[in-house]
Amino acid sequence: MVATHNHRVKPVTLNFSDQLSEGIFLFGFERDFDFRAGQVIGIALQEEGPRRLYSICSGPQDPEIRILYNVIEEGYLTPRLSDLEAGDTIWITEPRGEFTGTHDPAVWIATGTGIAPFYSMLRSGLADQKVLIHGNRYLEQFHFYDEFSSVLGNNYIRCCSAEEDDQVFHGRVTGYLGLEPSLNPRLKYYICGSAEMVVDTRDLLIEKGIPFDHIISEIYF
Numbered sequence: 001m002v003a004t005h006n007h008r009v010k011p012v013t014l015n016f017s018d019q020l021s022e023g024i025f026l027f028g029f030e031r032d033f034d035f036r037a038g039q040v041i042g043i044a045l046q047e048e049g050p051r052r053l054y055s056i057c058s059g060p061q062d063p064e065i066r067i068l069y070n071v072i073e074e075g076y077l078t079p080r081l082s083d084l085e086a087g088d089t090i091w092i093t094e095p096r097g098e099f100t101g102t103h104d105p106a107v108w109i110a111t112g113t114g115i116a117p118f119y120s121m122l123r124s125g126l127a128d129q130k131v132l133i134h135g136n137r138y139l140e141q142f143h144f145y146d147e148f149s150s151v152l153g154n155n156y157i158r159c160c161s162a163e164e165d166d167q168v169f170h171g172r173v174t175g176y177l178g179l180e181p182s183l184n185p186r187l188k189y190y191i192c193g194s195a196e197m198v199v200d201t202r203d204l205l206i207e208k209g210i211p212f213d214h215i216i217s218e219i220y221f
Ligand SMILES: Cc1cc2nc3c(=O)[nH]c(=O)nc-3n(C[C@H](O)[C@H](O)[C@H](O)COP(=O)(O)OP(=O)(O)OC[C@H]3O[C@@H](n4cnc5c(N)ncnc54)[C@H](O)[C@@H]3O)c2cc1C
Pocket: 040, 052, 053, 054, 055, 056, 068, 069, 070, 071, 072, 074, 075, 076, 077, 078, 079, 113, 114, 116, 194, 218, 219, 220, 221
């Protein structure tokens, strides 16, 4: 049998756990391991408990590991995570994953908490030559607006499907991309979000002439 370290878990103590907006939470604990921006960790409430994957939503040099998640009402883990407070213990796996950033020019496309790996990449200085297209249902959900826009300026494009604002595209990320007259096929396109959003966006990019090997995706399922 091949040995794997992926399933080793260890306890960590939360430094904080905050609700950022309706159903969206962020918690953090001290970082005592290295990872690459864009990687994920497994999280459980007990050593042997059901485990789910989460993108690390902080930079590899930051003192804390932070996790951004939305509560799935009918889900197992997220309603329970939302009851946690500073001082509580969770169990984590080692970081893993290949959805990692580079300095090459690219377009980052995220919906909801799918912004987390791109925030990690931003924090590690990988936002150069990037365009970020971020979709949310409500305006209050663009939690990292200040940091992204101070680095990306007009290359941070917010798409809001349920509310309107002068500065924000009204519609989904696919609506925004669909209106672009042409997309640069030499760029890499990174997509992160729900399965439905990733598949719809991938299909649209291919339709618009982006080679499939320039499309890199992380599905939150
Ligand atoms: C590589 C990877 C990285 C991930 N990173 C994050 C992250 O950074 N933040 C985050 O919030 N989630 C992330 N997820 C999703 C996360 O692992 C869980 O699936 C999610 O938090 C639901 O867990 P749960 O135990 O509450 O619900 P479960 O009991 O697992 O699921 C209940 C139902 O909800 C569905 N579901 C799962 N996720 C969603 C969703 N986002 N919206 C609607 N329905 C959903 C499931 O398919 C299932 O049918 C990631 C998933 C993967 C595979």
